[in-house]
Amino acid sequence: MANVHQFEVIVVGGGGAGLMxxxxxxxxxKTAVIxxxxxxxxxxxxxxxxxxxxxGNYEEDKPEWHMYDTVKGSDYLGDQDAIExxxxxxxxxxxxxEHMGLPFDRTPEGRISQRPFGGHTNNVTGKPVRxxxxxxxxxxxxxxxxxxxxxxxxxxxxxxxxxxxxxIMVDGKATGVVAVELSTGELHTFHAKSVIFATxxxxxxxxxxxxxxxxxxxxxxxxxxxxxxxxxxxFFQFHPTGxxxxxxxxxxxxxxxxxxxxxxxxxxxxPRYAPTVKDLASRDVVSRAILTEIKEGRGVNGKNxxxxxxxxxxxxxxxxxxxxxxxxxxxxxxxxxxxLTKIPDIVDFCRVYLGVDPVTQMMPTQPTAHYAxxxxxxxxxxxxxxxxxxxxxxxxxxxGECACVSVHGANRLGTNSLLDIVVFGKHAGLKAAEYAKAxxxxxxxxxxxAGAMSAFEALRNGSGTENVYDLxxxxxxxxxxxxxxxxxxxxxxxxxxxxxELKEKYKDIKVSxxxxxxxxxxxxxxxxxxxxxxxxxxxxxxxxxxxxxxxxSREDYPERDDVNWLKHTxxxxxxxxxxxxYKPVVITKHQPKARVx
Amino acid sequence: MEVTVKIFRYNPEKDERGxxxxxxxxxxxxxxxxxxxxxxxxxxxxxxxxxRSCAHGVCGSDAMRINGRNMLACKTLVRDVGxxxxxxxxxxxxxxxxxxxDMDPFFDNYKKMLPYLINESPLPADGKERLQSPxxxxxxxxxxKCILCAACTTSCPSYWAxxxxxGPAAIVAAHRFIFDSRDEGASERLEVLSETNGTVxxxxxxxxxxxxxxxxxxxxxxxxVKLAMVTGKLD
Numbered sequence: 001m002a003n004v005h006q007f008e009v010i011v012v013g014g015g016g017a018g019l020m021x022x023x024x025x026x027x028x029x030k031t032a033v034i035x036x037x038x039x040x041x042x043x044x045x046x047x048x049x050x051x052x053x054x055x056g057n058y059e060e061d062k063p064e065w066h067m068y069d070t071v072k073g074s075d076y077l078g079d080q081d082a083i084e085x086x087x088x089x090x091x092x093x094x095x096x097x098e099h100m101g102l103p104f105d106r107t108p109e110g111r112i113s114q115r116p117f118g119g120h121t122n123n124v125t126g127k128p129v130r131x132x133x134x135x136x137x138x139x140x141x142x143x144x145x146x147x148x149x150x151x152x153x154x155x156x157x158x159x160x161x162x163x164x165x166x167x168i169m170v171d172g173k174a175t176g177v178v179a180v181e182l183s184t185g186e187l188h189t190f191h192a193k194s195v196i197f198a199t200x201x202x203x204x205x206x207x208x209x210x211x212x213x214x215x216x217x218x219x220x221x222x223x224x225x226x227x228x229x230x231x232x233x234x235f236f237q238f239h240p241t242g243x244x245x246x247x248x249x250x251x252x253x254x255x256x257x258x259x260x261x262x263x264x265x266x267x268x269x270x271p272r273y274a275p276t277v278k279d280l281a282s283r284d285v286v287s288r289a290i291l292t293e294i295k296e297g298r299g300v301n302g303k304n305x306x307x308x309x310x311x312x313x314x315x316x317x318x319x320x321x322x323x324x325x326x327x328x329x330x331x332x333x334x335x336x337x338x339x340l341t342k343i344p345d346i347v348d349f350c351r352v353y354l355g356v357d358p359v360t361q362m363m364p365t366q367p368t369a370h371y372a373x374x375x376x377x378x379x380x381x382x383x384x385x386x387x388x389x390x391x392x393x394x395x396x397x398x399x400g401e402c403a404c405v406s407v408h409g410a411n412r413l414g415t416n417s418l419l420d421i422v423v424f425g426k427h428a429g430l431k432a433a434e435y436a437k438a439x440x441x442x443x444x445x446x447x448x449x450a451g452a453m454s455a456f457e458a459l460r461n462g463s464g465t466e467n468v469y470d471l472x473x474x475x476x477x478x479x480x481x482x483x484x485x486x487x488x489x490x491x492x493x494x495x496x497x498x499x500x501e502l503k504e505k506y507k508d509i510k511v512s513x514x515x516x517x518x519x520x521x522x523x524x525x526x527x528x529x530x531x532x533x534x535x536x537x538x539x540x541x542x543x544x545x546x547x548x549x550x551x552x553s554r555e556d557y558p559e560r561d562d563v564n565w566l567k568h569t570x571x572x573x574x575x576x577x578x579x580x581x582y583k584p585v586v587i588t589k590h591q592p593k594a595r596v597x
Numbered sequence: 598m599e600v601t602v603k604i605f606r607y608n609p610e611k612d613e614r615g616x617x618x619x620x621x622x623x624x625x626x627x628x629x630x631x632x633x634x635x636x637x638x639x640x641x642x643x644x645x646x647x648x649r650s651c652a653h654g655v656c657g658s659d660a661m662r663i664n665g666r667n668m669l670a671c672k673t674l675v676r677d678v679g680x681x682x683x684x685x686x687x688x689x690x691x692x693x694x695x696x697x698x699d700m701d702p703f704f705d706n707y708k709k710m711l712p713y714l715i716n717e718s719p720l721p722a723d724g725k726e727r728l729q730s731p732x733x734x735x736x737x738x739x740x741x742k743c744i745l746c747a748a749c750t751t752s753c754p755s756y757w758a759x760x761x762x763x764g765p766a767a768i769v770a771a772h773r774f775i776f777d778s779r780d781e782g783a784s785e786r787l788e789v790l791s792e793t794n795g796t797v798x799x800x801x802x803x804x805x806x807x808x809x810x811x812x813x814x815x816x817x818x819x820x821x822v823k824l825a826m827v828t829g830k831l832d
Binding site for chain 2: 101112214512517
């Protein structure tokens, strides 16, 4: 082992959760953040609409309402102790970001501006409430930049463009990670007491996705291969409004500002599905509504998309019908300038990729694979919990999209992902440092690099014939069509067969680049292996859950089944065999009831 | 349509110097240049290396020269550049492999700007946010949009002449804080920028403004920093 580094805390991933964890852990422990990209490239930067907190800067709001909305949004699968913890911390978390320098938009009084978002309600009136603190439609970008800036200020140590390949566990304890330095191809072993995975999601298993190329489920699959279970993998969120074909996100903030969905017959259809909050229903509800419109022949020009319409005349007409008002009570009226100010990046995306100007034209949109509710099971301190008894792996932590606390349950509310990374990134960092201060370094095995080395060498020296690009497209297509918004048993069975077939073919792939310096072909091949592992457990978990709940909608089991399925799935791989077990949902204040928007 | 793509190739493990390779592929006019590169990498030559992540112009990974101009490959469509496309790495930085350049000096210059809020005053007594009017917030909005892609800095003739120059992106980062009403570190940053490698090297070529994929008025921002340096005023 040529390159061995020792840190008390290693953070894997340089997005919002990883940077927050790095910031907090480094206050007391020797910490390094390892990121496969420069941290500012992370996918947190693509988040648009806002981060939620019951600041009440425009109108009355309360953490209790935020909690209830999150529980309801989760279709009662979220753990209510964790949700309450998050919504109580939300206000301080957002204020802390402001204190760090985050340039939020402002109210006329100079406070943080907030906008309505899907599923955010006044629990008394049921009407939308302005809870999403925002910076135009670049809130994630501002969070990522601000946290990176704070890391520079606080001299956090980074290993940029190092891909973590393996997790070292000795006697059931975290002992470090092995990574490859992309610029040299050299392996590095990071000896650590605490390891925090903050590696983000895995939307790249799907054909149409808002997710970055980097979202290949690395952390989840590394741990899956180590026998760590993953939780609630069947729950994947499809955001209602992706740019047609490309999947690029159009923020829910657009509907927060008054945009409405229009079908191919020119009708606004959401009132039929969600009579109270209409276009601002939860994402799973809106995505299903869009798909139903398309299936019943009301897509645009018979195709699989609908329009999102933020033209001022449309917004103003429906805002008047709905009685929507500004914070001062005056009727909501927008102009072309409002659109340019509130969602400038969306306007830019539409002009560049579609040649459509949202001020004067409708935006062609379709649901896009967006967010993994499931992931590495943790408690609210980021400790990885491997069973239904609260058993932890000493020194192993996870936070952000790769983790499942579970605060999102079966469906995440918009803006809660940014809140999640800030709150749980911080607590994972604090807890990991606290653990590291009390723990001794475990003994690093002599062959620590062996696992990473053999995985990489197998790919590099493969004399195979299969093409990763083609296999990858096959996986994405079958996952999107058969394990997407609507699912049924037979389709998922055939999808699983396909995934297994692809996994066989994966053993015979060809990597033509035999070099060491920036061997991106090898890296992509390794990432594709991760995606296949994840696709398999997503499809298996989905097939196993014979009910419909939140983001998991089965045509063959259309109802929610609280008697049999008010529980979390834990899926793991032991000796190559998939095992599924369960753990109960934590219910404190809100008993499950029918979910109507 | 068939497109002809000429790509700069350099593999330090094999090549003494860079060269070009030409690929002919079928593409749609609405494809991104990034899609074209992905297709070539996926189907023709897996060793072709470039950075990319978000694929819609917000992460800043895939800045490169396309037909001689700095652009993001994910924000440039085939219909915008035509059927003959030449793709090269950013100028003025060491090429690590193919279209990948060494970004470390770029980030080092960014860090020299003290790119974080400096405010040692006590927080508001109520624990809430520091107040800032919408007008004060708008004052530095432009420079908050920067994604650190380096398209501006590597389009700058002064940077080509000397990579000691901090470059436009670093000055934009400084601008973002200098004109933030909550910040108290303007004088420190202006001092850094008044050094020989600072704003004095900007000769208003406007290349940076033209190159910015986020449409930031960079030359104007640099001008504002210069003015603040001279007048000491920050409004």
